[in-house]
Amino acid sequence: MNAAGFPVLSLITWLPLLGGLIIMSIRGDEATVASNARWAALWTSLIVFVVSLVLWVRFDTHDAGFQFVESAQWLPQLGINYKLGVDGISVLFVLLSTLLTPICILASWDAITTRVREYMLAFLILETMMVGMFAALDFVVFYMFFEGVLIPMYLIIGVWGGPRRVYAAIKFFLFTLAGSVLMLLALLAMWYAAGTTDIPALMHFVFTPKMQTWLFLALLASFAVKVPMWPVHTWLPDAHVEAPTAGSVILAGVLLKMGAYGFLRFSVPMLPLASEHFAPLMYTLAVVAVIYTSLVALAQTDMKKLIAYSSVAHMGVVVIGIFTVNAQGISGALFQMLSHGVVSGALFLCVGVVYDRIHSREIARYGGLADKMPAYALLFMLFTMASIGLPGTAGFVGEFLVLVGAFQVNFWLAALGSLGMILGAGYMLYLYRRIIFGRITRADLKSILDLSPREMAVFAPLVILTLWMGIYPSSFSGFWDATVAAMVDHHQAALAAPQPIATVMQ
């Protein structure tokens, strides 16, 4: 059936829901329910993570195609199958999702005190949706999970969020939905033209140039909102600021990757001509995002907002990498996605640590934490450096590869893209200085406690990953090298094929 010998992807996808059912069946008074829900959620997500390690161990890095494929008849009338599988592009994102979920649950251990059961339930449902989306090999299955993410995330922001949570939750929901429905039309059009919604089959179907243009725009509407790309990024700062810490971690760590993943899974391989044609547009939007949001980040007074804007800038780099469509660019984009998932997640957790103690995200509210929280200062330093892209940390490899890829396309693209790194150093170091250095002026900061063992446990895997990815990147990039090479070849072949390119231009 597949390399693992059992339907491992289905297991990872649906196991969290099973845990959710267990949580729903917990009875007792409120404190018992809360405590049991926490443990049940943690164990479920840890088991899921352990099961998902099968992918890491048994994945064949020399195979560019889909592995662990499983398929079952679902809607025979439309030829839609329930089909899951991973290739080099998606396998690590499945793992990222299964890793971040237990971390999130652990990070919310004390921070969430109201409606704990529902909270844990929402996170487990979210995990099902995320894993299912990265593992889906049928467009309809993909869409179901892609949209389904909205439901738990809307509730997480809205129920456990900050003061403007209602506004942020509704904005998040409507922005994303507006993009997604256009993708639905693209999905239907692809099904109509190709007669299938099977993703591997669609990758080899050649759409007419005119159709590619329209499909690309429809998919762009959806993925650009998710990435998010300038100018449809405005939901992100709101959502991040209002979401509870763990919600921000998932949002930055996994949800933002969904858009970029969509470009890599659909736009580039299925619509090569349109990808080529619209690449300048994508570069422009991405460069604007990189520079503009970096400048905006400099001016922020709210920690989470600053990191949210930095996310937009980092994802801009990812978009540049994807649309260079060369091995370095795509490889760099994937690496950047992965490292951003870890690093920005960790940064939001860093914010969460002090927020749990002081209940403020105002940068001006802090200062001089190095004295009282040396361990925290060290961790924050590591992740700040990784966000800036210091060599030896996760952030460096991705940005470097993307810029190498961009240089092959255009000098100015690389030059403007690298501006983001410089500005990134500016706003991150400025943030670090204001929070960690200086003198403690406020009374409540004088008695602030350093990291607890639980918090250490939360950060430990992220620290290891950040350094591992920075020092020995090939143990990660090895997963996708074959897939990316095949994808670039496929793209070149599609462009070289005799096509009436002129009609695209019209």
Add this chain to the structure above:
Amino acid sequence: MNWTLALPEVVLACCGMAILVLGVLMKRDSFQLCSMITVGAFLLAAMLVVAGAPGIGFHGQFTSDSFSGFVKLLVLVASAFGVIASFDYNAHANLRRFEFPVLILFATVGMMLMASASNLMTLYVGLELQSLSIYVLAAFARDELRSSEAGLKYFVLGSLASGLLLYGISLVYGFSGSMQFDRLAAALSDPATASPGLIVGIVFVVAGLAFKVSAVPFHMWTPDVYEGAPTPVTLLMGTAPKVAAMALLVRAMATPFGHLLVHWQQLIVLVSIASMILGSLAAIGQTNIKRLMAYSSIGHMGYVLIGLAAGTPVGIRGVLIYLVTYVFMNAGTFACILAMRRKGVALEKISDLSGLGKTDPVLAMWLAVFMFSMAGIPPFSGFWGKYFIFTAAVQSGLWALAVIGVLTSVIGAFYYIRIIKVMYFDAAAESFDARPASLSVLAGVSGLFTTLFFVFPAPIVGAAEAAAKVLFG
């Protein structure tokens, strides 16, 4: 004359008269018993529908095929939901009269006739039987001003619509020489030679039926009647008659006027676009949840009409699947609305739901499921309804409809998720009274259907496909 084809209707009508006699003869309170027997009669009729053989009877006036079977089953389920929903409500509202289930039953007979009508006269008779019963039901709370107003308004406007329909039928008859669907289809096989008078007749027929499905611009009655009618009647009106009238519209358009697609397609497209836009925009400002559901139903009918506008088997399949999902979400939503009761007083304001996620997590969860489903968020059934509808639109090249449809669904999502916002994000208000078992069952069954539709959709999709194919023989 093969009268056994109409056995479900005949049996159901006989049951109705028997229940009527029983209700009159019984001295003590007979509401509960009559309601139970009515549900049993629906069950019996459903079994007869399933067992029934296809064929044409009563000199071509009555058709029994997989399309009518599909619609009848759905109508019976919806009517049974209506009766079950009334158990608790009618006891509170002092409406425990045995005529209530009997009227629902006769309305259902009318709807089943509508599903099987293959003659313009049968169509009209079925429609009137259904309408007259529901006029009375809408005004059933006769001591309440709003209910009487609703009944009267529905009656006056409904009669006007019936008049339009009848006028249209007479024009069609006059210009084509027949009322029989198959003969009409044969006579009208060439769209180029269709006379203007006939087209005018078709327009009148469409207008009359559009009133029954409350499509724009014939929707004016909907919010007032929805709001004023007793809530179980609103539940019924929102589901069963809509299904029957839509089925009627589909059969009338696809069979006798099927070849004239070019003439009526634009009309349906316009009605559909207007319904979707109005349904999504006008609902935003509502504070009464029953009115909100009225506008929501207008919007939903707009989506269903997309499938009809496509005019293909794929489109009709979409219509049927959408109607199935719609019946369950709508019935479930109204079950939740019926459960909104504090100290015995029924509540209708959206703000009354505030904090329901805390005070009654189960009810809030089901209502949230229905709202997400109505907004078309996967994996809930509402998404699949839209999916199959838009499939048809794309296949028929109706891009404008598809794009407007998805955009209005985003606007519509706003007011659906606003209800979820009120339930989950707002501070908790006083909790509702304990829910009666009938409503829990109703909400639970609909909720499970809505949630789990995606797991095993193939049988329903297959049945809808078979039903749709029949019309295009």
